[in-house]
Amino acid sequence: MHALNSRQHCDWGQRVKLSDAPHGGGRLGRAAADPAYLRYRRAFEAAGDAYPSVAVYVGAGASHSWMWFADLLERLGLHDIAFVTEEEVTTEGLSRFGVLMVGGGDTYAMAEGMGPGGAGALEGFVRSGGFYHGSCAGGYLVLRGVDRPPFTPFALVDGEMVNVMGSPPEPRCLEHKYLAPYGPDWVFHPVYGEVVLGPGIEGRGFECFASGDIKAPLFGGPVIASMSSVADFTGVSDRAAFLWPRDEAERLLEGRRAVVSASLGGGTAVASGPHLEHPLFVGANTLLAELLLRHLKEAPADTGAPSGRAPSTTPPHGLNPTAATAQVETLLGEIRRQVSNARIVGFGLEKMPITWRIGVKVWEPEKIRTFLDYAWRRLPYLYARALYLDPAELEPLAAGYAEVTRLARSLKITIESDTDSQPEAQSLLTRLKELTASFLSLYFRLRLEARGDHD
Amino acid sequence: MYYGDTLLVNLDTGTTEQFSFDEVGVFGPGLAAGIGLYEKYGDADPLVIGSGLLTGTTAPASCLGFVVGKSPLTGEVAVSPLGLYAGAEVKLSGFAMIVIRGTSDKPVYLWLHDGVADIQDASALWGRDNWETTDAIRQEMGEGLIQVISAGPACEEGSRLASFSIDYWGSGDTAGLGAAMGARKLKAVALRGLGMLDPEDPEAYYEATMEMLAGSPAEPGFGRLSKGLGAGDVDGWLKPMVHRYRSCFACPAACNTFVKYNEPASVLAPDGVDEPGVMVTSAAAALWLMGGGWEAEPACRAMEAMARAGIDQVRGARELAEKPLKDPAGVAAAVSALTGSAAAGWPSSDRVGSGLFGPWVPPLGSPDEWMEAHRLGYLLGICPTYLLTSGIDRGALLGLCGPASGVELDTGRIAEMLP
Known part of the structure; x- marks a missing residue:
């Protein structure tokens, strides 16, 4: 065994840049x-x-x-x-x-x-x-x-x-x-x-x-x-x-x-x-x-057009109790896990020479990861605002992204087996669109609530 | 240049926890941190997986990761390399370092992805060879580029020849750390990440590494190694079966040689037979078998069998070299009957490694030069063989640390971090 305990402290970790690139x-x-x-x-x-x-x-x-x-x-x-x-x-x-x-x-x-x-x-x-x-x-x-x-x-x-x-x-x-x-x-x-x-x-x-x-x-x-x-x-x-x-x-x-x-x-x-x-x-x-x-x-002031909601500076949910926060963190972890899993399958699908025509629109497999990336990049903000999240609003997202992972893996198997993948692709893309809209709704609600805070 | 936390896996409890990389900051980058963590958790006799400072970047041959653990063969701490694409994927998995402690009560594998650690049931994989394991995990997770460090049947059984495998192709684990995985019921570590590495000064880093790559030798095959050793013409021996050469991550020198023997090497289409041959990744194993009078085809079949089973190809080949075989069934039987009686090493050299490092890297240059290449290589994540054979400017390589991480690393600090 090498004797390393006497090694001089070099503060390496204090100076290495820890990238937040994801x-x-x-x-x-x-x-x-x-x-x-x-x-x-x-x-x-x-x-x-x-x-x-x-x-x-x-x-x-x-x-x-x-x-x-x-x-x-x-x-x-x-x-x-x-x-x-x-x-x-x-x-x-x-x-x-x-x-x-x-x-x-x-x-x-x-x-x-x-x-x-x-x-x-x-x-x-x-x-x-x-x-x-x-x-x-x-x-x-x-x-x-x-x-x-x-x-x-x-x-x-x-x-x-x-x-x-x-x-x-x-x-x-x-x-x-x-x-x-x-x-x-x-x-x-x-x-x-x-x-x-x-x-x-x-x-x-x-x-x-x-x-x-x-x-x-x-x-x-x-x-x-x-x-x-x-x-x-x-x-x-x-x-x-x-x-x-x-x-x-x-x-x-x-x-x-x-x-x-x-x-x-x-x-x-x-x-x-x-x-x-x-x-x-x-x-x-x-x-x-x-x-x-x-x-x-x-725009004239008297058109009757909505002027927008006055931004709230008070979180509507207030601070969650500790137990709820632990549940929120568990659910955020599950969302992270499933978004990562689905992105990885999405990357695998991108290497396959296939497109799907839905209506008059041609969809490439790359779009699967594009949807997921919008959630992935914004997940750290949800972690940062965990105190303001209600577990009930995260549960459908966690279940939804788990479903997306299953759908994506199944789609890949279908493509590899050389059978018609159009129905599965359409289901997956539709689900991704719904989920991403739900995720971003939650994200922007938190952003709006945080206006005036030091976030 | 790391991102993500250090991961602590407890196989006794089936739990994981993560902590800030600052905790390993005191040790230095790469293997210095790996050994530091091994010592920190030494009572639990952990396995530590990590990567070098520049691993997974555009620096030449920045493919190197490592596994640190106690060798079942010697009882001493040893380092086994993670080449091919596994070292880079360790970095990209989102974990700076991975410390694995304890023993699972059932077979498991670790699925590490984008900073998420999952302990997966591997009961269905237990007993399956490395090729089947790699296929099964990639199929389950839905991505063909997942890097799988797996413990084949020889590792599960605790064979003295046990060696973990990287995907299908074996590895430079001459210390038996594959058996250490098997003893923990750890069937595999599967890695994939889609994050980006973020150098401190991306443009300066990219320009410097492109300049280094432009001047790098790019001769494929094992010729540089065999010439340097004064050994036989292993490339010529394999040539009739060669289909392609393949480098490890970011390496200009494509040593690894894919040979076909179940269909003609001239067949380029990927939809020929399912398993047309093997990728020869161990020049030492090939040299032992060639030197023993084996014909190339049965020798490659023997290397395939060892790669599947999780057998150290170098020691296996050295033991097999004494009795050349031709019949595929006979080759398979001989591989199954290997006893582990031979020591690791290279033909025409008495050197069998030094200290932490086994004889994965050919004994080129003086012992001091060989050791210096290991220190630099394992701190930065650059293949030591490339350092010894390419003539790359090591000062320029050290100069990459600044644009990579904002930290200058000089020669004195290297010796301090990895004596």
């Missing part, structure tokens, strides 16, 4: 820490009673991109967030909110899920002073020029999509991302990835354009022709995939509208081709923040 290192962490958000955070903080209450659409047709709104809103210091489905849209559930954000996915499923009643609810929401932001599918949904069933009633913003034709040419790559049916025609996507946006007429003077054009990701969103413009396509980055020859793709995009908006009653509706909310695109995020700030400043 909680958000890398590009995502760097983007989140960008000082560009500070200005907007302060502005929203100063909004007082106008502090917006935000609904994020997670209902029929929503893909995974709605989670990007969660990142964006958190960076902007907006924690009064709820996740709503088509049911809440159509049953006047929007009246509680000042803002509605709709991301990407299957526009058909969204329109059919909400139906004409939902279309009327959206228009009523905006006319009564609400702010609607739609990216990609959420943008197509409200363009007046997207005028075939089931989209016709959803007409909030003037604009035509120009990326539509009867017989699009064959794509050079990403065939599964290229087309979506539109009556007898096809909506096509000549570019997939990073594009460049410059200010349109309405966007001039926005702080986000002060140092030049900004970048944003275009993942199948509309290329728009409209008289109005918040932002125009000014170029395409080398970090995009070209499904058409590059020069032809650039000709289609350049000078077209990327983001358009309309005022209706006391409210604002915005349709965006690119995902302004994508967490790696700080400039695009700040453009969305500019639009929301402009709306809050310009």
Whole structure:
């Protein structure tokens, strides 16, 4: 045995960096820490009673991109967030909110899920002073020029999509991302990835354009022709995939509208081709923040629009007794265990050459881990606020993530056995969407309650 | 550059607890912490699993982890290496160090993932060989990249030849720590993590390591080792069966040699026969068998049988070398009948390791150089064989500690941490 007891104390552990990387290192962490958000955070903080209450659409047709709104809103210091489905849209559930954000996915499923009643609810929401932001599918949904069933009633913003034709040419790559049916025609996507946006007429003077054009990701969103413009396509980055020859793709995009908006009653509706909310695109995020700030400043005070809940500084649950806290920690441990297990299976699935078409939306296995990562990165905060959690609200999450692990492992076995995995994949992705919305609801409730605390 | 807590596993009670890595801060990084923890919990005769400061990063050959425990062969504390991808996965599992105490009343395996420790029932795995165990755990957990340190049947039985295996391919455990696992009813330790390592200065670290990799030798196979030892042409001996070479994590030198004998080596498709051959990871075992007059194919079949059973391939090969065999059934019977009479070591060398370290690393250079490569390698997590054969600038390697962790490590401190 080596005699080590006499070894000199070297304080190694005091000086080794203990990384908290699982909680958000890398590009995502760097983007989140960008000082560009500070200005907007302060502005929203100063909004007082106008502090917006935000609904994020997670209902029929929503893909995974709605989670990007969660990142964006958190960076902007907006924690009064709820996740709503088509049911809440159509049953006047929007009246509680000042803002509605709709991301990407299957526009058909969204329109059919909400139906004409939902279309009327959206228009009523905006006319009564609400702010609607739609990216990609959420943008197509409200363009007046997207005028075939089931989209016709959803007409909030003037604009035509120009990326539509009867017989699009064959794509050079990403065939599964290229087309979506539109009556007898096809909506096509000549570019997939990073594009460049410059200010349109309405966007001039926005702080986000002060140092030049900004970048944003275009993942199948509309290329728009409209008289109005918040932002125009000014170029395409080398970090995009070209499904058409590059020069032809650039000709289609350049000078077209990327983001358009309309005022209706006391409210604002915005349709965006690119995902302004994508967490790696700080400039695009700040453009969305500019639009929301402009709306809050310009919205008449007497529209009847909700001004948002006044942030609570007192935890509604108070401090849990010790026994409950121990139970909370056990449940958090179980959630952590199962989210980790499911992420690991998800990583295994990513190596398999398979995709699933659900409606008109193509899902890759990577999306499984994307959902799980949103919970994984935020779990440490739940641990930090364990005193404010009720075991009853964690139990469904723990059971849900255990179910997700089982579903994911079963899906992998099904794929390996070369049998149809579509039903299982759909079940898993649906469950993940529901669970992630539940998790984030809890997370943002804690964040909102902690406003004013030193957290 | 660690993240996560130190894990304390109590197999007597089937419980785990975690504590801050600061508790091992006094010992130093890598093996210094591993041995420090072994001593701290020495009364319980633990097994300690850990990794080096740079393990799992972009530094050349940063593949090395370790297991520290009392060797059933000598009764002394010994270190066995975790190469291939197991060392890196120890780091990524989210635990800085893992201390395993006690004996379970039933077979179990540890499932360590993203800083979560689970003790799983392994009753169905007891008696199964390392290939079956690896497959079963990967199937159960749903991921093919899970790294499995397992105790094969020889380890369960407490054979003097016992050696834990990394996945399917055996290991450099010449100290019998696989038997120490088996004695604790610990069938395996399975590891997987999706966390990110976060150097203090990521850009400086990345640039420095890329520069080092650009200048690294990349000759595949065991040629560098056999030439350095003045031994025979083991690469030429294996060549007709070679399908591919594979390195350990982040290593520019792909020593490990995958050979096929159940289908032609020229078959590239992965959907041929289920088990086409074996990955030869022990140059010493191959050299012993080649030197004993074995043909390459039966020799590789013998190495496969030893890898499956959890037998130290070096000592097994040395014992087998005396009686060359050809018939696969005869080879299997001979492996089953191994007695453990041979000592570990390399052909053409009397050196059998030194102190903590067994003869996993070839006896290249002077004894002092060999020992220095071990110290540096096990503190930083860099393969000592690579240090001895690559000519890598050790000053530059030490210079990585700053951008990795914010701590400068000089030569004097190395000797202080790992005498």
